[in-house]
Amino acid sequence: MEAFHLLSRGGVNFDKQRFESDVKLFNGSSHKHAIGKEGKVYRDAELPAELDFFKYATSGASKRKSFGLDREGHAKKMKTKKEEAIDGNANTGDEDDSAGDTNAKQSTGPPILSHRVTAKGRHVPESVHTFEELLGRYVIPSQLMVNLRRYGYVHPTGIQASGCPILLESRDLAAISPTGTGKTLSYLLPIMALLSTPISSSKTVAGTGIRAIILAPTRELVSQIYNECLKLSQGRKWRIVLFNKATAATLADKTVQDKVDVVISTPLRLVSSLQSGRLSLHNVRHLILDEADRMLDQEFLAQVQEIVTACTHENIQKAVFSATLPAGAERIALDMLRDPIRVIVGLKDTPLPLIAQSLTYVADDHSKLPTLRAYLSQPYNPPLLIFTSSQPRATSLSEELVLNGIPNVDCLHAGMTKKERNDALSRMRRGESWVMVSTEVMARGMDFKGVREVINYDFPRSVQSYVHRIGRTGRAGREGKALTYFTDEDAPYLKSIANVLLQSGSSVPEWILKLPKPSKLKRKQMGKLKRPEFVNPARRIGKNDAIKKSDMIAGSQRRREKALRERERSQLRSERFADDAGEDSP
DNA sequence: AAAAAAC
Secondary structure, three states, X not given: OHHHHHHHHHEEEHHHHOOEEEEEOOOOXXXXXXXOOOOOEEEOOOOOHHHHHHHHHHHHOOOOHHHOOOHHHHHHHHHHHHHHHHHHHHHHOOOOOOOOHHHHHHOOOOXXXXXXXXXXXXXOOOOOOOHHHHHHHOOOXXXXXXXXXXXXXXXXXXXXXXXXXXXXXXXXXXXXXXXXXXHHHHHHHHHHHHHOOOOOOOOOOOOOOOOEEEEOOOHHHHHHHHHHHHHHHOOOOOOEEEOOHHHHHHHOOHHHHOXXXXXXXXXXXXXXXXXXXXXXXXXXXXXXXXXXXXXXXXXXXXXXXXXXXXXXXXXXXXXXXXXXXXXXXXXXXHHHOOOOEEEEEOOOOOOOOOEEEEEEEEOXXXXXXXXXXXXXXXXXXXXXXXXXXXXXXXXXXXHHHHHOOOOOXXXXXXXOOHHHHHHHHHHHHHOOOOEEEEOHHHOOOOOOOOOOEEEEOOOOOOHHHHHHHHOOOOHHHOOEEEXXXXXXXXXXXXXXXXXHHHHOOOOOOHHHHOOOOOOHHHHHHHHHHOOOOOOOOOOOOOOXXXXXXXXXXXXXHHHHHHHXXXXXXXHHHHOOOHHHOXXXXX
């Protein structure tokens, strides 16, 4: 009752207006998704058979809460969630992955939809249809194939089928493939294979330094890639290093470096080791940039360039991967590569049509929480991933949800300690988190197979951010659901996101499409209207030190913000910045 | 356009 009241005050859901839309699948054919009155998804009979493997997903993922599920349905969801936790664990190779192979065998994913693949460049190698086909064409250690089977990789995805041959022929590659389509394996497999192939020019391949580097933007992603790499290398003596403070110290010893095949790291970590002069990259033959557009944006570019320059071997192979690659980043990437091949799977900057997306209007920031509470008071599909725009907002939202009695709420952002981050991630992997509140740190690359719903609590700041955020669901051929809250302040950016929804087969209320594209000036004005955030960037805010319990008055977001602002202000004052910071300017 | 992330 209360929930209904809040909902009617706080939010309007446009999904009801969604009635029928064509969904283009990546193989170019088109399937009809029709949403009936009960909010159920009906599909054409020609749906690829492999999708039906995930019947559970069809039963839950696309149902709208507004059409109601009964409590029983809710309980059922919880059960499947647990099963999935095992699945996800086995499939992502988390540190806690000690469950063994029995689970891993079950986790055999379906073949991904056959996406439309375009490859451009000189002498593009032909793509393969099966992993075994690679054996006939290239030197692949049999152990790699054994490991593929062991972890349930049966059919190559589009990017794996076309990307592996390219990398195996030692070509440079710029690859764009949607979220959740197996990009990681598409570079790990060739690299591992090439590392065990003797390089004709020198007989002593080992004993001369690090041979491959993989860069990714967040610690969590680096460790996920590392775990994938470990799975693939099982049974053979590849030496793979997850680069962190501890391993960096060990690698400072030159003789240890000589025994390393692959280093997986964040850019800054590697750069700081380079600058200490203890790390040599002269023997690096393979350099991979994962989430390439992120790695090439302003904050990372200089670091990445420093690493690229430090890799002095003339026969270095470079490759970049992402689901999104804006023109600017692509130019930089292509400049970096030598005679590259450019592969695009599906449509650039477009989410998978398997993700049912919708936009929800919430008038202002204060209406978001009631809307979310109402949403969570109905049955939903855990685990649910919620994105906020800043660390303090992630912390306070998660605390607010806990106070509201939402079970198994977790929070993860980069202001937390390493241990807190690890713990939160482990809970997520084990299926113990039902609601995970996070920031952009979770937006890219993270592979939680169980996530069926993503909520953009705060509006994404770019199309790329949107595509990656909602790409945490709908992975490996599963269905997913993505909700995005928008306020009046988000208006300038609404249309570009609405176009993304349209392009990937979700429907958008007509009035949004009729919005004019706001001029730059107007965007600036809108930007100025924004309430300044109560963040002191000089301070790292951890999950546990954000707000005192005494500051928290249940149900009053406004008062809580005021308290936070007070705190920030007094801090700023002591730093003599009081006058122009943290105020609501009139 | 802008916060977050990297040590």
